[in-house]
Amino acid sequence: MAPPVWSGALTFGLVSVPVQLFTTTESHTIHFHQLQRGTSDRVRNRRVNERTGEEVPLDEIVKGFDTGEEYVLVEPGELEDIAPGRSQSLEISGFVELDEV
Numbered sequence: 001m002a003p004p005v006w007s008g009a010l011t012f013g014l015v016s017v018p019v020q021l022f023t024t025t026e027s028h029t030i031h032f033h034q035l036q037r038g039t040s041d042r043v044r045n046r047r048v049n050e051r052t053g054e055e056v057p058l059d060e061i062v063k064g065f066d067t068g069e070e071y072v073l074v075e076p077g078e079l080e081d082i083a084p085g086r087s088q089s090l091e092i093s094g095f096v097e098l099d100e101v
Contacts, residue, residue, distance in 0.1 A: 010092070032063040032074065040064065040071045 004020035011017075034043040037060045042050045049056050063079075064071035 030065060032065055033071070034061050035064040035071055035073065036060055037062045037073075040073075 002022055004022050006021035007019070009016045009018050034047075035041060036043055036049050036056045039049075039051075041052070043056050043061055044050065047056045047058065047061065048054065063074045063076075065074065
């Protein structure tokens with residue numbers, strides 16, 4: 001069995017229930033492409049603009065997610081803002097019936 005990615009406990013007053021969180025078999029990882037800032041032109045490992053063939057300085061490279069029709073640009077600060085924290089608490093806002101899952 002795979003090791004848990006998170007272990008903790010659900011506490012309801014005086015009752016604590018141990019909980020472990022495991023990954024699924026399906027990957028939900030987002031993969032970014034490197035793009036030249038201001039153009040949405042893809043940049044390869046040699047940091048060369050695919051369209052022009054010119055080398056791109058490192059400070060002009062941004063990450064972008066391909067939606068199929070266009071790229072959504074993501075700045076490094078934005079990734080830090082959405083990264084999950086390392087909290088040991090989990091807030092439960094409600095429960096659903098099993099057939100609703």
